[in-house]
Amino acid sequence: MSAMQRMSSESASTGSLYTSCLPVRGDSASLPSQELFPAGLRVLVVDDDITCLKILEYMLQKCQYRVTTCSEALTALSLLREKKDGFDLVISDVHMPDMDGFKLLELVGLEMDLPVIMMSADGRTSAVMRGIKHGACYYLIKPVRIEELKNIWQHFFRKKWNGSKDLEHSGSFEDSDRQKRVADKAEYESSVNEGTDGSWKTQRKKRDFKDDEDDDEHENEDPSASKKPRVVWSVELHQQFVNAVNQLGIDKAVPKRILELMNVPGLTRENVASHLQKFRLYLKRISGMNQHQSGLPNSFCNPMEANSKVGSLIRLDFHSLAAAGQIPPQTLAALHAELLGQPSGNLLLPRIESPVILQASNQNSKILPAEDEVAFGQPLFKCQSGTSKRFSSSGIDAQDMPSSFSSWPSNQFGFMGSNNDLGGLNNTNNSLLMQMLQQPQQHQQEPFNLVTPDSHIAINVQPSCLIVPSQLPNSLSGGNCSIAINHNSQPSSNIQIGSNSVLTTSKSTLNPSDIAFDYSILSSQSTNAPLGMAQVSDGDFKNTGLLSNYSIPVSVPSSVSTSSVCTSGAAGWRLLNSNMNIASLNRLPGHLPNLSGSLVNHDMVRNNRFVGKGTWLPSRFSVHGIESATTNWNSMKTSVDDVDKVKQEFSMDFLDGSKVEKTKLPNFPSNDFMGVLSK
């Protein structure tokens, strides 16, 4: 401590050897020169304002830094390019005639990877924000006071510190001295605290800049790994890089491929990975981070497009329904108007899962037995005949629909949306429902060619498709949507479909998985028949959860489910204990641990890391519905039980809607399902 103070006051030699000057607590005797830090920090100051430049030069010299001044940005840039590793820190003005300070910042950040401090008399928040977004590590507002300059070494140090954490595999350390500094940084920080009251921030923020974006090598913190030569990203090299990325597409650009495309000798995958990280950050800044709202994945870069797709999908569904005679014309008109009227609301979030669901539904419909009372091809659970007769009243409640639709977009992706309960759940359900409605016509038009004869099914991890009877007494909570669908066999009946797409897998031996759906249906006078849907595929299930960025494919071998549906009173049906027995057809991918989750809160699924890493094995889904006053769904939970072995593979692929098409849907025979409705 005292040593540091003494150094700062005594050492008049501004040219002290910085490169070996990191203080080390406990080892200071052997490395005395390190106590000079931050004296000797090599700072380049760029400002066209010569007065400021002069003052800064003096001030920085007072701080014992080694200062180089430059009044032109272009000169500064060439200086930086000439003397690679000649500077530790750059301070740049924002407004400069020959080159915008932000441009310089960008170039320095990409090519030299040096910390850049922006500086301007313009202290408006927007200006500061702009600087930070462009990658400035700090923004000084003129007049600059020497107290601030005393502390700027921390930006250099933070960079190195972070670099050692994150990027050292990229070879950003050029010499052994640096390595030593890195190795000693922890001790250093604690030893320097007194001189610089800001240094604690270094520690606190050291991970802030961490970019967890793309690779798996962050754990590597061994400084000895940093002996690789530093790669300087010249404009040309960077251009090659950008070309490669463009060629691959930013979402698919992985370091390895980029490296192959660039074909630059000496460049390592790590170099590229590091640069790619920076480049992505840069792109993020440029795009204003719009696409990251709500934690949406990069893959959904084009929310507008995705939404429009969804929008059209919906319209399509309704039309098809109308064609099939399931929706009364006036209802259709109302729905249509509502949907069309809401497009702007939908734009924010792409709902990619819908295509998937749609596919699933299409596929399923083929499977449906003709004699089945359920109009939808969808319902995986067969309602018993007795129950079907209870269906009465038909039609879609147009009034409720709109609200539900309007709310979708804001929700998270389909199934994961259910933070809470009803609201989210219903919304998701709606989308699903709509998809399902479409089924009848699936044969005629398969809007998405998603269906492939394969045994794979695309399923959203979070099951649930819920249809609420049309005549809901009054106002539904925003999340609720009630849709009544005509039953084919019984024209005037409403069918409520709670569908769960549950991925259940069993071992090679058939393990029955139980799926219990409880839900209360808000129904008014009409009796509704809830349908529990489970999608089971003969072969593998692919679950695609669009929850986060990932598609979660689950391969489930399996198959049969029985469901019992309970309906309670006229008010609603409760579907209880639907058991899905899944007979595993063929191969059991792997051993699956039990997974129980509530659909409502599928935190696990949301957790990107979790999903990404692993195998998520649902063993049991149970869906509980709470009937509240015939109006709201309180909660819906799904847990999957008794799945012995489920292997789910989560793929990190970023999917956009079109890709979803690739998922395959299983056929499953309708007769495998047994539904029990009880009231």
Added chain:
Amino acid sequence: MDVRLLQRQWVDHISALFFREGFLDAQFTQLQQLQDASTPDFVVEVVTLYFEDADRLLNNLWNTLSQPVVDFKKVDAQVHQLKGSSASIGAQRVKNTCVCFINCCEEGDLEACFGCLHRLKLEFTQWKSKLEALFRIEQQIVAAGGSLPMI
């Protein structure tokens, strides 16, 4: 002249600049503190630089404002630069006028911008003469073997 008298004059001058007239602020004090034995003329040097630069900036501003179609964005940038250097030197009143100038600029009020420009010029001449007077006294003090009083 007596050194003590000179020193008193200097204090009068500088306190007027700081307090009564508000031309200077603490940043100027910081510059004075930066000045040490190794850089005895630091303040004068910087202030001279500043006035040269400021003259240029004011002319540029005049030109920009005189265009048939005024680019207020450019004006804004130029005023910010002037503000930056003025603030760096501790020229408080000039800096404050720059702030007004920027506001007028944001409003696109050309008249007010010209008004600010005139005020700037006036203030420049005023405090330039005062500073020059101050520096003259300083030189006399130093020449007489005295030292500048602590402010």
